[in-house]
Amino acid sequence: MKVLLVSHTYSAITHGPAKFARLLMELGHDSSEIDLRILTESPTEDSDVYPVEIKLPRPFHAAIKMVRSVRYHRAAMKIREEFPFDFLIYNDGITGFWSALRLQGSGTKVIVMVNDDEYLLIGQNRVLTWRKRLISNIHHYLERLAVHKATLCITCSDYLRSTVERVYQPKKKNVRTLYQGVHLPEEVEHNPVLPFEEPIKILFVKSNPEIGGLPILLAALGRLQQYRFHLSVVGPPRYLFEEYTALIPNDRVEVQFHGPIVQAKLFQLMQTYDILCTPSLFEGLGVANIEGLAHGITVVSSDVGGISEVLENGKLGWLATPGDADDLANTVEVVLNTDLQERRQKAQAGKKSVENRFTAEKMIGNLIQILQDA
DSSP states (O other): OEEEEEESOSSOTTSHHHHHHHHHHHHHTTOSSOEEEEEESSOOOOTTEEEOOOOOOGGGHHHHHHHHHHHHHHHHHHHHHHSOOSEEEESSTGGGHHHHHHTTTSSOEEEEEEOOSTTTTTTSSOOOOHHHHHHHHHHHHHHHHHHHHSSEEEESSHHHHHHHHHHTOOSSOOEEEOOOOBOOOSSOOOOOOOOOOSSEEEEEEOSSTTTTTHHHHHHHHHHOTTSOEEEEEESSOGGGHHHHHTTOOSTTEEEEEEESOOHHHHHHHHHHOSEEEEOOSSOSSOHHHHHHHHHTOEEEEESOTTHHHHTGGGTSSEEEOTTOHHHHHHHHHHHHTSOHHHHHHHHHHHHHHHHHHOBHHHHHHHHHHHHHHO
């Protein structure tokens, strides 16, 4: 089967959808069942990737989604002349709304992906300005339209699937779950899970620090003044460093900002740090937590979205109330006082869970099955 995947980003490996696109391309080369090409704005020299240039002014953010949808559709139609794809998959559901409308009944199956609940749950637990609320309402409508008109909607967690069905209420049962997978080296160097020694090394991984709960984490660590911490922040762009440096609570919390880093460097940190803690306010799945489990690091996160699916409701890690610095501080303190054997047992269980549910090979196998059933 021939598949064209539309992904805004392809080169930025800190971005979940980009990781998904790159994994599909990498594994698709080895599959006899799928012939995959990518359409993206990211610069790349990959011969199976079609570039599209979309430059629009940031102030017209709401319009950008609509214009981008039309331009991607036009680019996809040109590609179809030389690569007659059977499936047109949009990594971002909103971007796919125009193709979903235009290609109804054409024989080409349009699939849209919903990777988070940002526009699903507008107004719930979010403080928005009137302008952002207006934009969010427009995006909510466009995403709902895409889900209704597409052949199929794919979500990255059961939480998102049930939320899409409840909020958007598609008339046909066309929503499927596809867990994102992680591609690891054949020989993974696992975290040894050693007794804690100060400074306790904590790793935060999220390109958007606000949604990832970085202010909550800094506040929580500041409450634990009996300990010394070294916090490494991976993902946020450098222009945000100064803003979050101002939130460092005291001199017992040392913070190092890395910005976006290559995958190998991230895995190296996961192998050597004590705790992976990204207490997200909202999360569709949480790929960083999956990668953390695969490397055996102790994982602390928030009980929100698809995170509890990954951590099996706390069986594989520790969960705190989202947005609650006091509860996060209590949870971190519980971990620091947890028996070493229990932490190692959770680490072993986490690695087995990733092998059973979240490998890249399982992901592409499940995607092929979903496409065959569509």
